Amino acid sequence: MPTYGRLPVSFVKGEGAWLLDQQGKRYLDALSGIAVCGLGHSHPAVTEAICDQASTLLHTSNLYGIPNQQQLADRLCEISGMENVFFSNSGAEANEAAIKLARLHGHNMGIEAPAIIVTKGSFHGRTLATLSATGNRKIQAGFEPLVSGFIRAPYNDLEALREIAVNSKQAVAIMVEPVQGEGGVKIPDAGYLAGVRAICDQQGWLMMLDEVQTGMGRTGKWFGFQHEAITPDVMTLAKGLGNGLPIGACLARGKAATLFQPGMHGSTFGGNPLVTRVALAVIDTIKQGALLDRAAALGNQIQQGLETKLADNSQVLDIRSRGLMVGIELSQPCAALVSQALGRGILLNVTANNVVRLLPPLILSDDEAKQIIEQVGGLINQFTTDNSEESRS
Numbered sequence: 001m002p003t004y005g006r007l008p009v010s011f012v013k014g015e016g017a018w019l020l021d022q023q024g025k026r027y028l029d030a031l032s033g034i035a036v037c038g039l040g041h042s043h044p045a046v047t048e049a050i051c052d053q054a055s056t057l058l059h060t061s062n063l064y065g066i067p068n069q070q071q072l073a074d075r076l077c078e079i080s081g082m083e084n085v086f087f088s089n090s091g092a093e094a095n096e097a098a099i100k101l102a103r104l105h106g107h108n109m110g111i112e113a114p115a116i117i118v119t120k121g122s123f124h125g126r127t128l129a130t131l132s133a134t135g136n137r138k139i140q141a142g143f144e145p146l147v148s149g150f151i152r153a154p155y156n157d158l159e160a161l162r163e164i165a166v167n168s169k170q171a172v173a174i175m176v177e178p179v180q181g182e183g184g185v186k187i188p189d190a191g192y193l194a195g196v197r198a199i200c201d202q203q204g205w206l207m208m209l210d211e212v213q214t215g216m217g218r219t220g221k222w223f224g225f226q227h228e229a230i231t232p233d234v235m236t237l238a239k240g241l242g243n244g245l246p247i248g249a250c251l252a253r254g255k256a257a258t259l260f261q262p263g264m265h266g267s268t269f270g271g272n273p274l275v276t277r278v279a280l281a282v283i284d285t286i287k288q289g290a291l292l293d294r295a296a297a298l299g300n301q302i303q304q305g306l307e308t309k310l311a312d313n314s315q316v317l318d319i320r321s322r323g324l325m326v327g328i329e330l331s332q333p334c335a336a337l338v339s340q341a342l343g344r345g346i347l348l349n350v351t352a353n354n355v356v357r358l359l360p361p362l363i364l365s366d367d368e369a370k371q372i373i374e375q376v377g378g379l380i381n382q383f384t385t386d387n388s389e390e391s392r393s
């Protein structure tokens with residue numbers, strides 16, 4: 001179906017931070033399949049895990065015990081402070097599980113029509129419930145009636161949450177991204193997540209973090225919430241967890257950890273022996289390679305390099321990063337930059353109309369980081385010169 005506006009390129013091979021197209025042209029991948037391939041392409045640990053598991057056992061069923069799944073759940077809980085995990089196949093499905101948990105929690109509170117607070121500019125997926133939760137009309141248009149039970153609040157605004165706490169009898173949870181990814185790499189003020197935590201504690205709401213994009217080392221810590229001294233009640237993961245294999249997870253702790261009882265939720269493929277084996281290899285590789293610190297350092301290096309390179313460009317409104325989630329906000333729409341970058345052999349993306357987004361792999365070398373700075377900085381300077389007031393008139 002014509003679901004995607006695809007770029008005119010097809011890749012046939014990947015190695016580290018590089019992709020090769022059908023003509024053998026090389027591209028520096030500063031997008032990682034939208035925050036998926038944190039370990040880059042064809043990482044030997046991932047390849048080895050896939051090959052070994054594929055020749056042992058691919059799939060049984062959640063009717064039976066799955067040792068790899070149990071091990072992965074244990075590892076994820078160890079690094080996150082959560083207690084139980086449900087495995088899905090994507091980020092949207094992980095969020096569906098979270099939404100169902102919130103409704104169960106609400107019913108336990110005696111609320112018949114429980115509502116989840118979601119934020120403007122958020123992105124939570126394309127299923128009916130998750131697109132309804134998403135704070136972007138473009139994602140929802142044409143698919144009404146939306147799933148009910150969401151209350152919308154501005155992002156990074158604790159006062160708005162306090163007002164809802166006073167006025168709403170329906171609210172039972174909040175679902176929020178630690179950094180809004182699709183919304184334009186929006187980083188909330190320091191203390192925002194801790195503030196959300198405090199309000200949730202006061203109100204008995206579940207604090208549910210969508211870490212689908214921010215999780216698995218992307219921000220320089222395992223999870224985005226670890227930049228503040230808090231733990232959520234529910235957290236969702238996908239993307240970087242499988243480095244390209246489809247796996248999602250909904251983690252919970254405290255009262256949220258045991259809301260699902262047998263028969264209340266499920267997935268045929270969720271957490272099968274192959275994907276969970278690969279996710280275990282991803283966690284081991286991030287740990288052994290000290291890639292969390294590396295992601296933090298690379299993010300700073302790219303931010304500083306771009307600040308220098310774009311210092312005299314008045315059309316650059318902001319450069320922001322948290323680890324290897326980098327956003328460069330321009331004063332004008334810049335979607336055209338994506339194909340211009342492609343022409344120069346670099347993969348990047350534009351979100352929220354005017355934010356150039358970089359999500360390079362955590363295994364990037366210093367030299368590759370420099371190439372990103374040079375190339376992306378040069379491209380943006382060229383783009384803004386070509387599209388300045390004078391050159392347009």
Ligand SMILES: Cc1ncc(COP(=O)(O)O)c(C=O)c1O
Nearest residue numbers: 090091092123124125212213238
């Ligand atoms: C924060 C966030 N949540 C959920 C999703 C949806 O994940 P998926 O495409 O795996 O369903 C995305 C995808 O971009 C995302 O960035």
